[in-house]
Amino acid sequence: MSSLLRKMASKKQRATEILLILKRLYPGATCSLDYQTPVQLLVATILSAQCTDERVNKVTPALFQRYPDAAALAYGDRQEIEELIHSTGFFRNKAKNIQGACRKIVEEFDGEVPQRMEELLTLPGVARKTANVVLAHAFGILAGVTVDTHVKRLSQRLGLTKATDPIRIERDLMKLIPQPDWENFSIHIIYHGRAVCAARKPLCGECQLAHLCPSVQAG
DNA sequence: ATCCCGAGGG
């Protein structure tokens, strides 16, 4: 066996070990966005860009009460939607994308969120991260690994990828993690990123992954 | 000043 292959195998084992520990640490961890339907999950995920899930969950109840489905959102009042989602940031882009995506869902996909990656990616404001979240949690379809800011940061710190581009990071992770665990990995990494491995002040001293982490620091 | 379940445009 070449040294390259050995390296790959050990990295794969490390990824498996990491996920095992995180599953024990955060049992029952799931998508932390609140939603009732696939359309609502899609909208909540669009809103989650550069914004905490907690903050998204504060605006979606009023948004979905006023505009409960794709048709209501698509043909609703742009300014009112902007006001309802204002505190999530990027509110003009997000409102435009939500309405554009919902209009396309109504007019081209028969009012249903498409269940294929290729189709989801044609919706405005939807790229791989959002598509992966919707496919996994609304439909149970594991098309890829959700790479958000936490997955990116922790995957790099844990030495699972050297890439900086989310697409390449996703490709690396898809090779390291067995498909049934693709979304589990993202969810658990996100929990750990919020609770322990924060961007600014990682708590390496109390990190259960420290023995597997090449970036662990004292303190 | 930096970060939060990003995406699109140049």
Added chain:
DNA sequence: CCCTCTGGAT
């Protein structure tokens, strides 16, 4: 590759 869009918390 770069830049822009945005508010709220730390």
